[in-house]
Amino acid sequence: MAEAVKAIQPGISSTAAVASPEIHHDTTVKWFLLGAVGYFAIVGIIALIIAAKFVWPQFLGTIPYFTYGRMRPLHVNGMLFGWLLAADMGLAYYIVPRLCGVKLWSEKLGIATSILWNIIILSAIVTLLGGYQKGLEYADLPTPVAVLVVIAWVMFGVNIFATIATRKYNQMYVSTWYLMGTILWTAFVYLTGNFATLLPGITGVNQANLTWMYTHNAVGLIFTPAGLAVAYYFIPRASNTPLFSHKLSMVGFWSLAFVYVWTGAHHMIHGPISQWLQTISIVFSIMLLIPVWAVVYNFIATMKGEWHQLSDNVSLKFLMSGTVFYLLTCFQGPMHSLRSVNAIVSKTDWIPGHAHMAVLGTFSFIAMAGVYYVIPRVFKTTLHSEAAANWSFWLFLVGGLGMFTALWLGGFWQGWQWNNPSIPFIDTVVALKPVWMVRFFSGILIFSGIVLFLYNIWSTALGSGKAQAEPVRS
Amino acid sequence: MTDFTYPSVYFSYFLFVLLAGGAVFFFVRSLKDGYLGPNSEEPKYRMLKDDPDDVETQPTGAGAPRRP
Ligand code: HEM
Numbered sequence: 001m002a003e004a005v006k007a008i009q010p011g012i013s014s015t016a017a018v019a020s021p022e023i024h025h026d027t028t029v030k031w032f033l034l035g036a037v038g039y040f041a042i043v044g045i046i047a048l049i050i051a052a053k054f055v056w057p058q059f060l061g062t063i064p065y066f067t068y069g070r071m072r073p074l075h076v077n078g079m080l081f082g083w084l085l086a087a088d089m090g091l092a093y094y095i096v097p098r099l100c101g102v103k104l105w106s107e108k109l110g111i112a113t114s115i116l117w118n119i120i121i122l123s124a125i126v127t128l129l130g131g132y133q134k135g136l137e138y139a140d141l142p143t144p145v146a147v148l149v150v151i152a153w154v155m156f157g158v159n160i161f162a163t164i165a166t167r168k169y170n171q172m173y174v175s176t177w178y179l180m181g182t183i184l185w186t187a188f189v190y191l192t193g194n195f196a197t198l199l200p201g202i203t204g205v206n207q208a209n210l211t212w213m214y215t216h217n218a219v220g221l222i223f224t225p226a227g228l229a230v231a232y233y234f235i236p237r238a239s240n241t242p243l244f245s246h247k248l249s250m251v252g253f254w255s256l257a258f259v260y261v262w263t264g265a266h267h268m269i270h271g272p273i274s275q276w277l278q279t280i281s282i283v284f285s286i287m288l289l290i291p292v293w294a295v296v297y298n299f300i301a302t303m304k305g306e307w308h309q310l311s312d313n314v315s316l317k318f319l320m321s322g323t324v325f326y327l328l329t330c331f332q333g334p335m336h337s338l339r340s341v342n343a344i345v346s347k348t349d350w351i352p353g354h355a356h357m358a359v360l361g362t363f364s365f366i367a368m369a370g371v372y373y374v375i376p377r378v379f380k381t382t383l384h385s386e387a388a389a390n391w392s393f394w395l396f397l398v399g400g401l402g403m404f405t406a407l408w409l410g411g412f413w414q415g416w417q418w419n420n421p422s423i424p425f426i427d428t429v430v431a432l433k434p435v436w437m438v439r440f441f442s443g444i445l446i447f448s449g450i451v452l453f454l455y456n457i458w459s460t461a462l463g464s465g466k467a468q469a470e471p472v473r474s
Numbered sequence: 475m476t477d478f479t480y481p482s483v484y485f486s487y488f489l490f491v492l493l494a495g496g497a498v499f500f501f502v503r504s505l506k507d508g509y510l511g512p513n514s515e516e517p518k519y520r521m522l523k524d525d526p527d528d529v530e531t532q533p534t535g536a537g538a539p540r541r542p
Contacts, residue, residue, distance in 0.1 A: 022526075098524040099517075101515055171509065173517040184496070188489060196485060204481035215487050236522060243518040249511050273479050349492040378529065 023103050024094075026378040028110025031460070032090025033371055033378075035118055037457050039082030042140065044450040046075045048474065054436035065129045073140035074128040074177030081149070082219070084359060087367040088226035089117070089156055092179050094374050095233045096160050099176050100167030105159050113155040118394035120148045130282050136211050139193040146194040151214045153190065157183040174249035185221035189214055189390040202315035203270050217357055220260040227363035228252075228295060230370045231319060235299055238315040238373055242302035244246060252294030259287045266337040269346065278339075285337035292330035299323045314389040318369035321397060325361035329354060344419065349435065350411025357404045360446070368453060375457050384456050392452040399445030402438055410435030 050071050052059050060066035097104045104110055123145045127133070133140040141149070160183060164176060193214025197207050236243045243249065265273060265281035303320065310316050332354050336345045345351070375384045384387060410432050417428040508514060 099521055101524065169517070169520065171507065171513070171517050173521045175521075177504075185493070188493060192485075192489060202485075205479055207477055209482040210485065213482075213489075233521070236518065240522065242522060246515045246518040247510055250504070250514070254497070254501050254504075257501070258494065261493050264486070274483070277479070277483060311507050377525075 005211050008295045023109050024097055024378075025104070026049065026094065027107055027372065028104065028114055028278070029090050029094045029378050031111060031114040031277050032093060032117070033375060034458065034461055035114065035121075036086035036090060036367075037371065037454050039078060039086065039121055041450050041454045043075060043078030043082055044447045046071055046078060048440070048443050048447055050075055050329065051436070051440045055433060055440050064131065070129055070133075073133050074125065076138060077124055077128065077140055078121070080223070080359065081124070083224060084364060084367060085226070086117055086121075086369060088182075088223070088230060088363075089113075091230050091233075091367065091370040091374065092156075092160060092182075092226070094370075094378070095175055095229065096179060096385055097165050099173045099233070100163055100169070102163060102168060105162035105166065106200055109155055109159050113159065114151055116148065116152045116155065120145060120152060123148070134194075134198075136193065136197055136207075136214075137184045138215050139197065139211065141152050143194070143198070146190075148195075149190065153183070153186060157187070165444055170232065173232075174243075174246060174253060175229040175233040176252070177253050178225040178232065181253070182222060182225040182229065185217070185261075189217040189221050193218065203305050208271075209265065209268060209273055209277075212267035216267060217261060217262040219355075220256075220263065223359060223363050224260070225256065227322075227366045231295075231299065231322065231366045234315060234366075234370050234373055235302055235323075238313060238319065239303065239306050239309050241302055241306050244298050244304075248294055248298050253300065255287075255294065256291035259284050259291060263288065263337070266342075267346075269337070269339055269342045282339070286334045288330060295329045296323060312386075314386065314393055315369040315373045316388075317393050318365045318372070318396075321393075322362050322365035322369065325357050325365065327364055329358045332357075344415035345411055346415075348411035348414040348418070349407045349432065350415065353404050353407025353411055356400070356407070360396075361402075361404065367394075368396075371453075371457060375460050379461050381460060381464040384459035385464060388452050388456045392449045392456065395445050395449030395452065399442045399447075399449060402442030402445065406438035406442065408436045 007453065049060065049066065050068060051067050053061075053071075064070070081279065093104060093110055125142055127142050127145060128140065132142045134142065139146070160179060163174070192210060196202065197210045197214070202210060232243065232249060262284035263281050265277045266285050269278050269282070271278075299320070300323065310320060335341055336350070336354070372383065372389055414428055414432055417423050418425075504510075
């Protein structure tokens, strides 16, 4: 491999580009990732409870802490901030120092950020279960907790940018660009969704408009760039194959930067907002196909001739399935932004089907690939069980596919029914029970995958030191 | 007909302009730094060898950097 690299890029010697040995302490990485995996499992239980409530509405019904109105925001915020964002942050603390060839700027600041992040998630659990919430989707956290999120994000941003500022190499790899984008965009997006929506005069449809701008950009400008940064790093690393085209990756990055922010109003199509605002969001939603295609083509072309590696490489399995789900999600998105399709699927179960393919099928798969790759390395050991890792992959894949397809089909059918005024609304609710049943049982498969993932990762961490892995030096 | 959505629309578009302006600025800088130029493929080779502490983590060797 090293020879091949030298042959193509004669300017790079096999050691010149490598930082000096043992420079990475990775304490922050360990804290963030082990915490994220723990929250994944805890919030997985909440997911099963809310999925069960769709099928058996009386389940835990009279206990206030377990009512749907409290548990749904806990599931959504717990998964998004406790698991996914925390995992992406932990992976960023791993990726950025390595790509820059230097130590993390401040390990102490990293650990402090991780402690604060845990305080935030625990406060979120207590406040949301206690019924204290803003009632704004993805921005449900009470304002004092949201302020803590802002402080933690500034601490994270300072550490990552300061590390990048001390980098050894001038040209940055595309993951670094995406992570810098994530940090800056999150600042704007989070402040809009959590604080601008509360300004005087921002009520009613104005508040809804800003909230949807936030909600969509939370996925598009927080979880998408963070997830893509992780995928751009781990696909080449896990397959030990150079990325197909760095230039194309930059095209993808810049087109995402220009296009994504304009799409939020597609959640309000046929709603009480200006037609021109709807049209702009539709046009930009379709233009999203450009960055998506640039990313997916690059990932698939990188794997050309290397697909056989999937058979014994669990990280790659997660990464490439995540890529396929990304393509499907981002094909669905522009399509259901069209007024005609939107008239059927909007506000139906199709939407959680689409949302889960994005945050679970795409970005959680990519984050899990990163965690499976990183945890043995930072603990300098071997993965506790490759068989369990494989099982977790299949459970996630089968459970995920069951859940997504049931919700798409069910959602589409629900939309047709809603468009027929002669069908009483309650009949459309009763009709969807089998779909929710499939989601519940698929959820059990997914949750079993989460438990295996937790067991494997924590056992690898706790058993570290017993099976010392061999260092690989070139 | 009065459009009551203007406060949020003004705010959104102010944000869009800010973000689009930032994107243009950094895009032009990245062009100057040669990101779409002849040497733009270099980072993808460098990143494959960016970790001197790397260890072999799977008994099968899958996913670990291959020994040269
Ligand atoms: C055990 C697996 C899971 C099950 C059974 C499950 C179940 C559910 C249910 C029942 C809802 C409410 C849907 C509605 O209101 O109609 C929901 C919403 C949501 N879940 Fe999950 N979930 C799971 C995993 C995840 C994961 C891993 C993530 C993110 C990393 C996630 C993120 C979300 C989000 C963002 C929403 C809101 C979707 C929307 O606004 O349309 N879920 N989930």
